[in-house]
Amino acid sequence: MSDRWDREHVLGLAPDAASAKAGTGVAKPAKWSGLGCGAGAVWGECQGSGKSAYRAAADLGEPAFRCSCPSRKFPCKHVLGLLLLWSDGAAAAGEPPAWVAGWLAERAERAGRAQARKAVTAARARDPKTAAAREEQVAAGVADLDRWLADQVAHGLAQAEKAPYRLWDDAARRLVDAKAGALAGQVRALASVPRRPGWPGLLLEEYALLRLLVRAHAAEGLSAPLRETVRARIGFTVVQEDVLASGERVRDRWCVVGSRDLAQEQLTTRRVWLRSRSGRSALVLSFAAPGRPLDVSLAVGTEIDAELAFYPGARPLRALVAERHGPAVAAVPDGTGVAALLDEFAAAVAADPWLDRWPAVLAGVRLARDGAGLWAVDAAGAAVPLRTGDPWRLLAVAGGDAVTVAGEWSGRRLRALAGWHPEEGVVIL
Incomplete structure (x- = not known):
């Protein structure tokens, strides 16, 4: 199989340093049987401490991983070891065994159903009546937040130091009900501010930025890019299909310079930062329910020749990888002072x-x-x-x-x- 990943790329997929070390430890041909690659996948069976071998496989396209071991890490050490062996050329080309072929078929079927659900959701979002109803809900929620902000300032900031969490959580819940989810997240995050040094100034700054957002939402005459930024900060989303169809496209060599996972209620968000050779920055987001694997297609320390499609905004930053033009390679990003x-x-x-x-x-x-x-x-x-x-x-x-x-x-x-x-x-x- 061509375009094998190098060792740095594989280790960059590890969820932590311990997993990378453990994966290196099992990357020994003597521990494996049935090693193979083909049909965009790599597979093998690793002998563990028990009687049965662990079956590990990787779908190289997304990528995605599976292993019969009980580890809750994605990818686990067995998958990392498998990929390291494949990177070294130890996996022979061939047809996938039945357990791998069945897994790949299930993934293709799930992807088809997910695509169909996305199409239905996008169609509903574009329905004029649905869109108008949501605009009204959001406007009412933003107006309620404006009154809440005025009350916080009128009553003074001193109360915030010992205020219970529900002071901000109740306001955030009302925004969730008003379908202004992103704005709700910003309000909920205010609960931690009174615990920081110099919190009165910080809290007043956050209140001022929220008020600015409230006023911008109601303002007339904003430029189209700034309007998109305001809507995104409140919680309006642009479907991926529209971004890929009409978003700004930039092709460059993009270095993956950092990744960070944040757990928020019932969702984990992965932020992956990219920096192009021409100095452009980009943010690629992925989401997963607790216990589910996140996107690992962008490994820190690698560089891809790719075309990115940017979401609209006054300072476009969030993007989707629209098209890749070759495999990822290890690289050091260009930096500044x-x-x-x-x-x-x-x-x-x-x-x-x-x-x-x-x-x-x-x-x-x-x-x-x-x-x-x-x-x-x-x-x-x-x-x-x-x-x-x-x-x-x-x-x-x-x-x-x-x-x-x-x-x-x-x-x-x-x-x-x-x-x-x-x-x-x-x-x-």
């Missing part, structure tokens, strides 16, 4: 005042620690504070050398998601 990052973020916020995160790639930075925490310092001496769940891992890989660091910039702090060392390669945080 701190000043260029701040300039880019300022321009983005000027176009979209509600932007709360921006992809950052800082090249040639050294890591420094002081009493305030970890910092990334560029060649000009400018620095930004870093936040990462495992600072020692990043420090160990850097080893005092200049590295490339990528992550999400909030305007105050950079949440590091990945780093590149000239000799050690990529480390996913």
Whole structure:
């Protein structure tokens, strides 16, 4: 089978460092039987500690994975080991066995049903009566939020410090009922603000941004791109088919610079950040119910030649991968210094005042620690504070050398998601 993934691509699919290590441990031909590849899939049986071997397979198109082991990680160590062996050429080409062919057929059938459901949903959304009814519901919900915001400011911010969670949750639930889901999420997130240092100023800032969004929703004469941004922030969605049909298309070499999963109620969201060689940024989102695998087709540390279709907006950022032009390869992204990052973020916020995160790639930075925490310092001496769940891992890989660091910039702090060392390669945080 052509276009085999390299080792870095496979390990980039691992849900965590422990899985990557375990996958490497089972990537030994002696542990496997029935290794094969073909029909866009790879498969094999790995002998575990029990009597029965674990059957592992991967659909390389999406990609998607299955394994008979009890692990709840996707992909599990057996699938990772299988893919590593395939990457090394240990899987012979052939026809898939019945258990693999049946799985592939089931996947194709489910995909067909999902496509049909999407078509029905899109048709309903385009129905003029349905659309008009939702517009009325949202308008009523936004007006209710406007009154709620006025009450919070009129009563003073002091009450928020000891206010119960339901102060914000009740307001968010009313917005959910009004079909303004994205706006509801923003209101619900306010409950954590009074627990932060300097919370009164932060909370007032959040209230002001919400009021600006409320006023923008009711305003006349907004430009079409800004109108789309306002609607998206409130909760109106654009169906993927429309984005692929009429969205702005950009073909470039896109480097996957970071990925982050967020669990929110009954849904897990994966944010994947991409940076093109021409300096364009993009965000690809995928969603899954708890316990279900998320999209792993974009592995951190790889680069794809692809055409992206962007959702409409004042500062288009969210996109879909419309078409790939070749396999993913390991790559190091181009980066900037701190000043260029701040300039880019300022321009983005000027176009979209509600932007709360921006992809950052800082090249040639050294890591420094002081009493305030970890910092990334560029060649000009400018620095930004870093936040990462495992600072020692990043420090160990850097080893005092200049590295490339990528992550999400909030305007105050950079949440590091990945780093590149000239000799050690990529480390996913």
